[in-house]
Every structure is written in structure tokens, then in C-alpha cells.
Amino acid sequence: MADFKVIHKTKYSYDDFVAYCHNMAHMYPLTTTHQDCYRTHVTVNPKPVVSSFRRDYFGNQVFLFSVEDPHRFLEVVVESTVRTHQSFDFDLSKSTPWDFIYNMIHESTLDSDLQAIEFIQPSPYISSKLNYFDFANNIFTYNKPVFVGAMELTRYIFENFQYDPKATNINTPLEQVLFQKKGVCQDFSHLMIAALRSLNIPCRYVSGYLETFPPPGTPKLQGSDATHAWVSVYCPTLGWLDFDPTNGKLISEEYIITAIGRDYSDVSPLKGILFGGGKHKLKVEVDVIREQI
Structure with a gap:
């Protein structure tokens, strides 16, 4: 168990005035079996004329706001207090064989199984999942327990x-990531999802934060943390389990979940529509601060 204070600052600076903008933010940590979010406060400058909260289709907390006065910068600061729980230690080999899962969930009447079906389907960033069948099939041999295979793929x-970070950007094709074997957490998560879906294994994209540590003997720099992404895999008998291919491990108490979706397009931290502004500069600072319990 660990308590964290998370501060996520996003600032856009524009070359020209923005007449007005409409925005949607996925920056509110969820309350799940992995964690409890006790408090979240958001500050927007300039102050929005209209703002509201809602739950999206996937159950994420979404903040919607509109700034309707001309402005040359937009700053969004989200501060959250979260308690995470230590992951349960269980035998991955007890999970269902991966090649049984597709039929099991399609023949099931359980809501959890039926809801998992949509996480097999293509999504905006993972539209050609069959291109990754050979990549996945080398690891998922016949009757291998799904969580064992997911750990090996991770x-x-x-x-x-x-x-x-210099090898890719938001528009880099996933095929290029597979070919050049370089990228960032978003790329590795999308690649793992494409591989799993090619075998009809349900899996989700998870965004959030990860507590990081400076090199020994050096202080941690303010704003030096970052958003992170990983993969959640479904087993009909055990539910969802989260794997981090960027760090080669199951998630643990230093991970904080903000949103869950099919891929990055569903959970982008901040996106919107603006009118005017010309070119812009983006600055993002994240602090994940562990507090004494």
C-alpha cells in the first residue's frame, strides 16, 4: 500500500490569439481494485466559461471545459491524492489457456465476459491486428495459460x-515500431495489444502515472515524472491483469491508473478543438510524490 500526491501540469503557449477552445481531459485517477482516489482538483487558466464532469463509455472520469475569451496560453493543473494497493501474488499458470478464451466469452452469459468481447475488435490505432499474428504466435504456443503468455510477451x-523518445511520434505506424524495435510506452503498449488481439485475446490500453526514482546520490527533479501506458489482459476465470511491456513486469503499487480504453485515442490526457492560435509550444510537468502513511 502506498499514498501518492500527483500533480500534472499542461501548458500550451500560442504564437497568436486563440479565439476560443473546447477541451476534454482524462486526468482524474480512477477508483478501482488497484487504487482509491480520495481527491482530485483541477485549475484552468484562463478560467473556463463552461465546465462539467461526466463518465465516458469506459467508466473514466472526463472533465469538459470551454475557454471563450481570447488567450495566448492555456494552463491546466490537476492535483490528485491516491492510495494504491499491493498487487495480489498468484500463480499465472492457473489462468485459462489462451486458445479457449474466444469461445468461452462468446458462449458466456456473464456481463464481464460479454464486455470483454469489444476489446478483441480493431480500434483507431490498432486497425490491422492480423499483421501481428506471427509475432504473437511465436510466444503463445498451444494451450499456454493466457497470463503466462502475456508475461512472456511483456x-x-x-x-x-x-x-x-526520438524514434516515434503519435502518428508513427505500428508496423514501423515492430520493424525498427524502438519507441516509447505508448508504442509498446499498442504493439502488445495488436499481438494479443490477433489471437482473439481481450486486452485494454491503460494510461496513468508511474513513480520514478533519480540516479543514486542525485535529487529528484521537480516535474521530471511523466504519463505512462501499459496493457490490461482478460482471463474469463480471473478477470483483468495489468502488464507493463516498457518495464517488463506486472504493475505494482507505484502505478496509478487514470483511464482505460481500446487504445490511446480513447484516453488522451488532454485534447480539444481551438480556433486560431497559429503554432504552439507544449510543456508538460508531472510529479508523483510518495507520502508517508
Whole structure:
């Protein structure tokens, strides 16, 4: 168990005036079996004329706001207090064989199984999942327990792909990530999801935060943390379990969940429509601060 204070600052600076903008933010940590979110406060500058909260289709907390006065910058600061729980330690080999799952969930009457079906389907960033069948099939041999295979795939990506923020951007094709074996957490999560869906294994994209640590003997820099992404995999008998291919492990208490969807398009931290502004600069600072219990 661990308590955290999370501060997420996003600032856009524009070359020209923005007449008005409409925005949607996925920055509110969820309350799940993994964590409890006790408090979240958002500050927007300039102050919005209209703002509201709602739950989206996937159950995420969404903040909607509109700034209707001309402005040259937009700053959004979200502060949250979260308690995470230590993950349960269980035998991954007890999970259902991966090649049984598709028939099980389609023949089931359980809501959890039926809801998992949509996480097999293509999504905006993962539209050609069959291109990844060979990549996945090398790991998921006949009758392998699904969580054992997911752990092996997680470690394979971690050990064989290089984390390189300069190698990709939001529009880099997933095929390029597979070919060059470089990318960031978003790329590795999308790649793992494409591989799993090619085998008809339900899986979700999870966005959130990860507590990081500075090199030994050096202080942690303010704003040096970042948003993170990983993958949640479904087993009909056990439910969802989260794997982080960027770090080659199951998630643990230092992970904080903000939103869950089919891929990045469903959970982008901040997106919207603006009128005017010209070119812009973006600055993002994240602090994940562990507090004493």
C-alpha cells in the first residue's frame, strides 16, 4: 500500500490569439481494485466559461471545459491524492489457456465476459491486428495459460525493443515500431495489444502515472515524472491483469491508473478543438510524490 500526491501540469503557449477552445481531459485517477482516489482538483487558466464532469463509455472520469475569451496560453493543473494497493501474488499458470478464451466469452452469459468481447475488435490505432499474428504466435504456443503468455510477451518486448523518445511520434505506424524495435510506452503498449488481439485475446490500453526514482546520490527533479501506458489482459476465470511491456513486469503499487480504453485515442490526457492560435509550444510537468502513511 502506498499514498501518492500527483500533480500534472499542461501548458500550451500560442504564437497568436486563440479565439476560443473546447477541451476534454482524462486526468482524474480512477477508483478501482488497484487504487482509491480520495481527491482530485483541477485549475484552468484562463478560467473556463463552461465546465462539467461526466463518465465516458469506459467508466473514466472526463472533465469538459470551454475557454471563450481570447488567450495566448492555456494552463491546466490537476492535483490528485491516491492510495494504491499491493498487487495480489498468484500463480499465472492457473489462468485459462489462451486458445479457449474466444469461445468461452462468446458462449458466456456473464456481463464481464460479454464486455470483454469489444476489446478483441480493431480500434483507431490498432486497425490491422492480423499483421501481428506471427509475432504473437511465436510466444503463445498451444494451450499456454493466457497470463503466462502475456508475461512472456511483456518480457520479450522489454528485452528486445529499445526505449527511444526520438524514434516515434503519435502518428508513427505500428508496423514501423515492430520493424525498427524502438519507441516509447505508448508504442509498446499498442504493439502488445495488436499481438494479443490477433489471437482473439481481450486486452485494454491503460494510461496513468508511474513513480520514478533519480540516479543514486542525485535529487529528484521537480516535474521530471511523466504519463505512462501499459496493457490490461482478460482471463474469463480471473478477470483483468495489468502488464507493463516498457518495464517488463506486472504493475505494482507505484502505478496509478487514470483511464482505460481500446487504445490511446480513447484516453488522451488532454485534447480539444481551438480556433486560431497559429503554432504552439507544449510543456508538460508531472510529479508523483510518495507520502508517508
